[in-house]
Amino acid sequence: MANAVEPDPHGEPLLRVDNLSAAYGKIRALHGVSIEVPQAAIVCVLGANGAGKTTLLRALSGLLPVTGGTAIFSGQSIANVPAEQLVPRGVVHVPQGRMVFAQLSVKENLVLGGYTRPAAEVRHDIDRVLGYFPRLKERITSRAGTLSGGEQQMLAIARGLLAKPRLLMLDEPSMGVAPILKDAIFSTLRDIRDQERLTLLIVEQDADIALDISDQGYVIETGRVVMHGPAAELAGNEDIRRAYLGG
Numbered sequence: 616m617a618n619a620v621e622p623d624p625h626g627e628p629l630l631r632v633d634n635l636s637a638a639y640g641k642i643r644a645l646h647g648v649s650i651e652v653p654q655a656a657i658v659c660v661l662g663a664n665g666a667g668k669t670t671l672l673r674a675l676s677g678l679l680p681v682t683g684g685t686a687i688f689s690g691q692s693i694a695n696v697p698a699e700q701l702v703p704r705g706v707v708h709v710p711q712g713r714m715v716f717a718q719l720s721v722k723e724n725l726v727l728g729g730y731t732r733p734a735a736e737v738r739h740d741i742d743r744v745l746g747y748f749p750r751l752k753e754r755i756t757s758r759a760g761t762l763s764g765g766e767q768q769m770l771a772i773a774r775g776l777l778a779k780p781r782l783l784m785l786d787e788p789s790m791g792v793a794p795i796l797k798d799a800i801f802s803t804l805r806d807i808r809d810q811e812r813l814t815l816l817i818v819e820q821d822a823d824i825a826l827d828i829s830d831q832g833y834v835i836e837t838g839r840v841v842m843h844g845p846a847a848e849l850a851g852n853e854d855i856r857r858a859y860l861g862g
């Protein structure tokens with residue numbers, strides 16, 4: 616389950632990314648991105664297809680080399696730290712496309728989410744996490760591959776929670792999810808933040824649903840931040856919506 620973390624008394628964000636660059640071989644995909652994610656905040660990064668959202672999360676999760684800039688999590692650098700070392704430090708990434716283990720049951724997928732932690736603790740946390748996702752509880756013995764897209768997304772998020780994150784990074788949680796379950800997933804994310812004081816960084820193409828639950832929003836285009844501000848301000852500004860969010 617998420618660590619309960621009190622806000623830093625000095626106001627330091629949990630994650631501070633400064634001028635971050637990343638590349639696929641010779642192709643640069645991020646060009647000096649700077650974002651801040653305060654403790655217990657929900658921050659969204661919005662942008663069209665190919666803007667660099669997935670690349671940003673991959674660079675922050677040790678899945679893609681950082682070629683410039685800094686990423687400081689809880690006072691320590693996480694740039695170019697391998698993914699398997701980041702999970703025990705509380706940096707957990709729920710990838711795009713969910714990637715649940717289709718042949719395993721819901722329960723087995725959840726147990727795997729806690730692979731770095733003592734088994735007894737994980738068993739206890741599974742019950743708590745399932746409290747947020749009653750649909751998963753009902754299907755605990757089903758094979759994950761038989762769940763709907765939205766239920767698989769819930770499972771991917773629940774599995775991420777079993778790793779005991781301090782920062783949970785979600786890549787397009789709305790993708791391939793029916794509208795009614797989208798709303799359920801996003802309001803559950805807000806409940807989890809409120810109850811666990813978990814910090815969330817969400818990248819999304821669906822600006823409306825992401826801004827609705829976020830405190831701060833960033834818009835990226837071709838690997839650069841082109842706009843940021845309080846989520847309510849971004850959501851309410853028609854010029855911004857037209858220019859950047861397809862509104």
Ligand SMILES: Nc1ncnc2c1ncn2[C@@H]1O[C@H](COP(=O)(O)OP(=O)(O)OP(=O)(O)O)[C@@H](O)[C@H]1O
Nearest residue numbers: 639642644662663664665666667668669670671820
């Ligand atoms: N494996 C790869 N090799 C080379 N270039 C890549 C690779 N993956 C992504 N890119 C390029 O990096 C840029 C950013 O892609 P990225 O997947 O981060 O965008 P995105 O905002 O997440 O879009 P989407 O919503 O489609 O996932 C794009 O120009 C893309 O073509």
